[in-house]
Amino acid sequence: MKILAIETSCDDTAISLAEYKSPYSLAKNFKILAETVSSQEKLHAEYGGVFPSLAKREHQKNALPLLIKIAGSLNLKKTKNLANAEKGIKLGKILERNPELSEQLAKFLPKYQKPKIDKIAITIGPGLEPCLWVGVNFARALSFYWDIPLLGVNHIEAHLYSCWLTPKPLPKFPAIGLVVSGGNTQLALIKKIGQYKLIGETRDDAAGECFDKTARILGLGYPGGKEIAKWAAKFKKPAYNIHLPRPMLHDKSFDFSFSGLKTAVLYDFKKRDNKTKSSENYISEMAKEIQDSVTEVLTAKTIKAAENYEVKSIILGGGVSANAKLRLIMENECHKRGLACFLPDPQYTADNASMIALCAALSPKAKNYNWKNIKPRPNLKING
Numbered sequence: 001m002k003i004l005a006i007e008t009s010c011d012d013t014a015i016s017l018a019e020y021k022s023p024y025s026l027a028k029n030f031k032i033l034a035e036t037v038s039s040q041e042k043l044h045a046e047y048g049g050v051f052p053s054l055a056k057r058e059h060q061k062n063a064l065p066l067l068i069k070i071a072g073s074l075n076l077k078k079t080k081n082l083a084n085a086e087k088g089i090k091l092g093k094i095l096e097r098n099p100e101l102s103e104q105l106a107k108f109l110p111k112y113q114k115p116k117i118d119k120i121a122i123t124i125g126p127g128l129e130p131c132l133w134v135g136v137n138f139a140r141a142l143s144f145y146w147d148i149p150l151l152g153v154n155h156i157e158a159h160l161y162s163c164w165l166t167p168k169p170l171p172k173f174p175a176i177g178l179v180v181s182g183g184n185t186q187l188a189l190i191k192k193i194g195q196y197k198l199i200g201e202t203r204d205d206a207a208g209e210c211f212d213k214t215a216r217i218l219g220l221g222y223p224g225g226k227e228i229a230k231w232a233a234k235f236k237k238p239a240y241n242i243h244l245p246r247p248m249l250h251d252k253s254f255d256f257s258f259s260g261l262k263t264a265v266l267y268d269f270k271k272r273d274n275k276t277k278s279s280e281n282y283i284s285e286m287a288k289e290i291q292d293s294v295t296e297v298l299t300a301k302t303i304k305a306a307e308n309y310e311v312k313s314i315i316l317g318g319g320v321s322a323n324a325k326l327r328l329i330m331e332n333e334c335h336k337r338g339l340a341c342f343l344p345d346p347q348y349t350a351d352n353a354s355m356i357a358l359c360a361a362l363s364p365k366a367k368n369y370n371w372k373n374i375k376p377r378p379n380l381k382i383n384g
C-alpha cells in the first residue's frame with residue numbers, strides 16, 4: 001500500500017509518502033518514501049503564538065509546492081494537457097474557500113497522470129479550524145481528481161505512535177500516552193491500538209502554550225518551549241528566590257492546569273526592576289523554574305496514571321516531548337518502576353505528516369471517507 005499523508009492542523013504544512021504492507025502492525029516494515037515540512041515558526045514569532053488566519057494563508061500557499069517537492073517519489077508522470085471542463089468546475093467548487101490553492105491545482109492537475117497511490121490520509125482534528133480546512137480541502141480535491149479514497153486521522157492519536165517512525169521495540173499494552181503540544185495536553189489510557197480512554201487533559205492552557213506565553217513575558221523568542229529550554233540550560237546558581245507553583249500536582253484527578261503558572265511568572269516579572277528583568281541570571285533562573293514546574297507536573301501525573309491503571313508502558317508525543325529535561329526525568333521515573341518508556345525521535349516530536357501516514361496505516365480508528373463526506377473536527381479528542 002502506498003499512502004500520501006497531509007497535515008495542516010496548526011502552523012506546519014507537511015506532506016509524506018509512505019509504503020507498508022496491509023494490514024499493518026507496528027511489527028512490520030513501514031517505509032517513508034518522502035517527507036517534507038514547511039514550518040511557519042518565523043512568521044508567527046512576531047505574535048508569540050500561532051495566528052490562525054495567517055497560518056491558513058500559508059497552508060494554501062505551501063500545499064502544492066510541497067506536493068511538487070515529492071513529485072519524484074510520487075512518480076508523477078506528465079500527460080498531454082487533458083483539461084476536463086466538468087472536472088475543473090467541480091474542483092473549483094471543492095476549493096471555493098481556498099481560491100489561491102484552487103487556481104494552482106486547476107493548472108497543475110490536468111498536466112499529470114494519476115499517481116500510483118492507494119489512499120490519501122488527512123488530519124481531521126484536533127486543530128485550528130481554518131488550518132484544518134485547507135488540508136481537508138486539498139485532500140478532497142486530490143481524492144476527487146485522482147479518484148483515490150481518503151482516510152481521516154486523529155492528530156493526537158498520530159502523535160502517540162510517532163515514536164515508531166524510527167525503529168523501536170514494540171510497546172506493551174496497556175500503556176499511558178501523554179500528548180503535549182502547543183494546543184493539547186492529553187493523558188490517555190491506551191488499552192490497545194485504537195482503544196483509548198481520555199483520563200486527563202488541561203483545564204486551560206496546554207503545556208506548550210504555557211512555555212510560549214511565559215517565554216513571551218520574559219521577552220524570549222517563539223516557539224517558547226525551545227527558548228525556555230535554552231535559557232534553563234544557562235542557569236548557574238539561584239539568586240532570585242523564585243518559587244513557582246506545581247499546578248494540580250496533588251490533585252486527585254489526572255487533569256492539568258497551566259494558566260496559574262503563567263500568572264505567577266507574570267507577577268514575579270512585574271515586581272522586578274528593569275535591570276533584573278533583562279539580566280541573564282534572572283531569565284535563566286526563571287526559565288529553569290518554569291521548565292522544572294511543567295516537567296515535574298507532567299511526569300508526576302503520567303507516572304501516577306501508570307501506577308493507577310497498572311500499565312506496562314508510557315508513550316510520549318507532541319512538540320513538548322522534545323524537551324530534554326522532560327525526556328530525562330520521564331525515562332528515570334519509568335526505569336525506577338520497570339515501565340517501558342517510549343519517546344519519539346526529536347525530529348518527529350513536532351507536527352509532521354509521516355506520523356499521519358503511520359497512524360492511517362495502523363489504527364482501526366482511521367476512518368474511510370470520500371471527498372464528499374469528510375470535514376474537520378477541530379475539537380476531536382483522543383477517544384473521539
Ligand code: KG4
Nearest residue numbers: 181182183208223224225319320323350351
Ligand atoms: O506538536 P507541536 O509542534 O505543534 C502543535 O502545537 O500541535 O508543538 C509545538 C509546541 C510549542 O508550544 C513549543 O513551544 C513546544 O511545542 N516545544 C517545546 C520544545 N520544542 C517545542 N517545549 C518544550 N521544550 C522544547 N524543547
